[in-house]
Amino acid sequence: MNYNHLYSKTATGIKASAIRELLKIIARPEIISFAGGLPDPNLFPRQEISRILQEVMKNHSTEALQYGTTEGQKSLKEAVLALVQEYEGVTLQPENLLMVSASQQGLDMCSRIFLNRGDAIITASPTYLGGLQAFEAAGADVYGADSDEFGLTAEGLEKCLKDLQSVGKPCKFIYVVPDFQNPTGTTIPQERRIQILELAEKYDTLILEDSPYRQVRFEGTAPDTFLKLDNGKGRVITLFTFSKVFVPGFRLGYIAGPAEVIRHCVILKQAMDLCTSPFLQLAAAAYLKGGYLSEHIQNIVAMYRKKRDFMLEMLEKYMPKEVKWTRPEGGLFLWLTVPEKIDTQKMLKIAVEEQQVAYVAGVDFYPPRNARRNDLRLNFSYSSFEQIEEGIKRLASTIKKCMK
Amino acid sequence: MNYNHLYSKTATGIKASAIRELLKIIARPEIISFAGGLPDPNLFPRQEISRILQEVMKNHSTEALQYGTTEGQKSLKEAVLALVQEYEGVTLQPENLLMVSASQQGLDMCSRIFLNRGDAIITASPTYLGGLQAFEAAGADVYGADSDEFGLTAEGLEKCLKDLQSVGKPCKFIYVVPDFQNPTGTTIPQERRIQILELAEKYDTLILEDSPYRQVRFEGTAPDTFLKLDNGKGRVITLFTFSKVFVPGFRLGYIAGPAEVIRHCVILKQAMDLCTSPFLQLAAAAYLKGGYLSEHIQNIVAMYRKKRDFMLEMLEKYMPKEVKWTRPEGGLFLWLTVPEKIDTQKMLKIAVEEQQVAYVAGVDFYPPRNARRNDLRLNFSYSSFEQIEEGIKRLASTIKKCMK
Numbered sequence: 001m002n003y004n005h006l007y008s009k010t011a012t013g014i015k016a017s018a019i020r021e022l023l024k025i026i027a028r029p030e031i032i033s034f035a036g037g038l039p040d041p042n043l044f045p046r047q048e049i050s051r052i053l054q055e056v057m058k059n060h061s062t063e064a065l066q067y068g069t070t071e072g073q074k075s076l077k078e079a080v081l082a083l084v085q086e087y088e089g090v091t092l093q094p095e096n097l098l099m100v101s102a103s104q105q106g107l108d109m110c111s112r113i114f115l116n117r118g119d120a121i122i123t124a125s126p127t128y129l130g131g132l133q134a135f136e137a138a139g140a141d142v143y144g145a146d147s148d149e150f151g152l153t154a155e156g157l158e159k160c161l162k163d164l165q166s167v168g169k170p171c172k173f174i175y176v177v178p179d180f181q182n183p184t185g186t187t188i189p190q191e192r193r194i195q196i197l198e199l200a201e202k203y204d205t206l207i208l209e210d211s212p213y214r215q216v217r218f219e220g221t222a223p224d225t226f227l228k229l230d231n232g233k234g235r236v237i238t239l240f241t242f243s244k245v246f247v248p249g250f251r252l253g254y255i256a257g258p259a260e261v262i263r264h265c266v267i268l269k270q271a272m273d274l275c276t277s278p279f280l281q282l283a284a285a286a287y288l289k290g291g292y293l294s295e296h297i298q299n300i301v302a303m304y305r306k307k308r309d310f311m312l313e314m315l316e317k318y319m320p321k322e323v324k325w326t327r328p329e330g331g332l333f334l335w336l337t338v339p340e341k342i343d344t345q346k347m348l349k350i351a352v353e354e355q356q357v358a359y360v361a362g363v364d365f366y367p368p369r370n371a372r373r374n375d376l377r378l379n380f381s382y383s384s385f386e387q388i389e390e391g392i393k394r395l396a397s398t399i400k401k402c403m404k
Numbered sequence: 405m406n407y408n409h410l411y412s413k414t415a416t417g418i419k420a421s422a423i424r425e426l427l428k429i430i431a432r433p434e435i436i437s438f439a440g441g442l443p444d445p446n447l448f449p450r451q452e453i454s455r456i457l458q459e460v461m462k463n464h465s466t467e468a469l470q471y472g473t474t475e476g477q478k479s480l481k482e483a484v485l486a487l488v489q490e491y492e493g494v495t496l497q498p499e500n501l502l503m504v505s506a507s508q509q510g511l512d513m514c515s516r517i518f519l520n521r522g523d524a525i526i527t528a529s530p531t532y533l534g535g536l537q538a539f540e541a542a543g544a545d546v547y548g549a550d551s552d553e554f555g556l557t558a559e560g561l562e563k564c565l566k567d568l569q570s571v572g573k574p575c576k577f578i579y580v581v582p583d584f585q586n587p588t589g590t591t592i593p594q595e596r597r598i599q600i601l602e603l604a605e606k607y608d609t610l611i612l613e614d615s616p617y618r619q620v621r622f623e624g625t626a627p628d629t630f631l632k633l634d635n636g637k638g639r640v641i642t643l644f645t646f647s648k649v650f651v652p653g654f655r656l657g658y659i660a661g662p663a664e665v666i667r668h669c670v671i672l673k674q675a676m677d678l679c680t681s682p683f684l685q686l687a688a689a690a691y692l693k694g695g696y697l698s699e700h701i702q703n704i705v706a707m708y709r710k711k712r713d714f715m716l717e718m719l720e721k722y723m724p725k726e727v728k729w730t731r732p733e734g735g736l737f738l739w740l741t742v743p744e745k746i747d748t749q750k751m752l753k754i755a756v757e758e759q760q761v762a763y764v765a766g767v768d769f770y771p772p773r774n775a776r777r778n779d780l781r782l783n784f785s786y787s788s789f790e791q792i793e794e795g796i797k798r799l800a801s802t803i804k805k806c807m808k
């Protein structure tokens with residue numbers, strides 16, 4: 001039968017994630033993939049997880065296997081409040097916190113809480129593709145603001161805010177990935193964060209801070225989160241996730257924000273999925289209370305730093321001089337810019353089919369009206385050192401071929 | 405700060421679930437609660453779960469702890485296809501199936517795939533509250549059709565379909581909980597299912613079949629699912645969940661439907677949460693492949709049958725003759741109707757505060773324009789036999805007091 005008369009604007013308006021579709025194509029083992037954002041599976045804390053699973057089944061099975069509260073299991077919320085205090089110096093109350101099925105659910109939830117179809121938001125350009133997808137599902141009109149080597153610029157942001165004001169359209173929120181941004185690897189400096197927060201106040205809008213990589217810092221000092229800089233004024237909602245610092249397979253994250261906004265999120269989450277798995281929440285609580293997290297983060301940081309260094313070294317060694325790239329202080333990604341005549345989306349076909357190396361084309365990370373076509377994203381956390389050398393070599397060949 | 409200028413219609417339009425809010429109030433141990441829809445935790449298959457968790461960590465830890473595909477883990481999908489074949493006699497392909505974070509996510513997903521704000525759907529009246537909440541979040545205009553002791557009537561349904569047609573509004577889908585409906589416990593007979601399906605064809609709309617309790621049948625023969633009756637014509641989408649026949653704490657369910665609709669659901673799920681926990685999916689796959697499910701269902705059925713019988717016996721024993729109730733052939737709930745002068749929502753305050761017994765007021769299950777105020781829902785799966793006797797006694801006292 002034909003369903004076209006039945007579909008909603010949401011169904012017809014969103015397009016498949018370029019990355020998730022790509023991941024299916026490049027699953028062939030002979031392909032070296034820098035495309036996904038996957039953690040290195042060799043670092044998964046398997047022994048600790050086996051231990052905490054046994055502990056949950058031994059001591060908390062009734063709570064773990066039953067329905068949970070929508071807000072999140074008490075023991076995990078307590079552990080997370082302590083974690084946010086310790087890592088970020090931010091004191092939150094339980095009503096400022098909602099456990100979610102990882103950051104992507106937080107993005108979807110905040111989109112639905114704030115956006116009617118056609119409402120405007122501002123993001124850096126480029127920005128996280130999964131964010132764009134959630135905003136698109138809600139029918140958002142996404143304005144991409146200029147970024148430089150430190151991410152979103154205050155000037156670019158204010159230009160967008162003014163443009164929107166001049167057409168009488170409120171900016172519902174400003175979406176930022178301030179630390180080791182996906183896709184560029186850039187980090188917004190402290191001073192600029194303060195400026196951005198002041199602009200949010202001046203134009204009476206919110207900041208949606210997405211912070212999945214913040215703990216994966218290789219060097220230098222971390223600026224404060226927007227959440228901390230806000231200092232309880234209620235202008236910032238922050239999404240954290242356990243996907244990068246623990247394991248993605250548990251699909252656990254949390255939203256920190258003003259109690260009133262969190263309350264709206266809780267009511268929406270009742271309709272979305274009732275609650276996030278209490279079993280996995282209690283496992284994560286046991287992991288945090290067991291004190292395993294900080295050591296695990298040290299392991300991740302040490303390994304990803306080496307991999308970043310090695311990828312940078314290989315880029316120096318193999319890339320033609322016309323190619324530029326970022327040097328992220330942390331995270332999982334770096335961003336490569338090739339000469340303007342190359343369209344990296346078209347080049348991807350050659351890379352995969354002729355050279356058996358994959359990346360994500362930059363164009364997928366741009367809000368539609370801002371798209372540039374000569375960037376690409378490379379992930380350095382997942383591949384082995386051998387694969388990094390071989391893959392960069394192949395990518396350099398592909399680029400050289402396309403430059404001709 | 406004030407957020408009112410920033411909230412969406414979704415945020416301001418949905419109200420908190422009466423049940424989930426009630427569950428927080430009645431958590432006090434002295435209260436006997438027939439309010440929730442919780443499985444009996446004494447029946448959780450703890451040993452089998454401990455075993456499968458070990459197996460997942462031993463044999464599949466890399467797949468389990470990493471990101472999964474949005475469609476669902478291959479091994480679970482295979483096991484579920486076999487299950488649907490065995491239990492329902494329906495042959496599906498992998499592209500007809502999407503793993504979701506339990507039925508509620510399926511309800512939310514289907515609402516978003518089909519409903520623009522103001523679009524019409526038809527449900528039985530009363531119907532599942534979590535369904536109403538998901539439809540409300542999408543801005544649906546919900547038409548409640550008449551039901552009788554066998555659930556949704558074909559006449560009631562056609563009246564709604566005609567009314568909508570006469571105002572030029574398409575019905576996006578018909579929502580049914582055909583087996584042991586939540587809240588009434590009623591089951592739609594085979595002949596009536598065929599009529600309902602024919603009406604869906606006649607008015608060119610879809611059936612959204614929600615089937616969480618179907619395997620919990622105490623007696624009699626199961627009619628076919630709408631999915632089976634549809635026979636691959638593509639007019640039925642069916643939601644199943646592991647919450648009642650396995651454990652709710654794993655938050656696992658699946659949507660079966662036409663490949664094209666499932667594909668739209670997959671793309672939306674990318675934006676919603678990327679994927680459902682592969683760890684829990686692999687655990688469920690191990691559970692199914694271990695052959696534990698059918699024995700567990702037998703245990704549940706045996707215990708809930710006893711509890712239903714006992715609750716019916718206690719109702720006979722203690723209730724005044726003006727009170728009527730349903731006699732469900734399965735599931736977790738029965739439905740009580742008290743004299744019209746009693747408003748069960750107002751009575752709930754007296755029940756909880758004076759008699760320390762809780763239920764869910766019937767009004768919460770009605771689409772707004774159809775609300776009746778003298779019904780209530782009782783759950784019989786969660787409480788012990790002792791609590792059932794004492795609770796029904798207390799409820800009878802409350803009703804008698806309010807009848808005066």
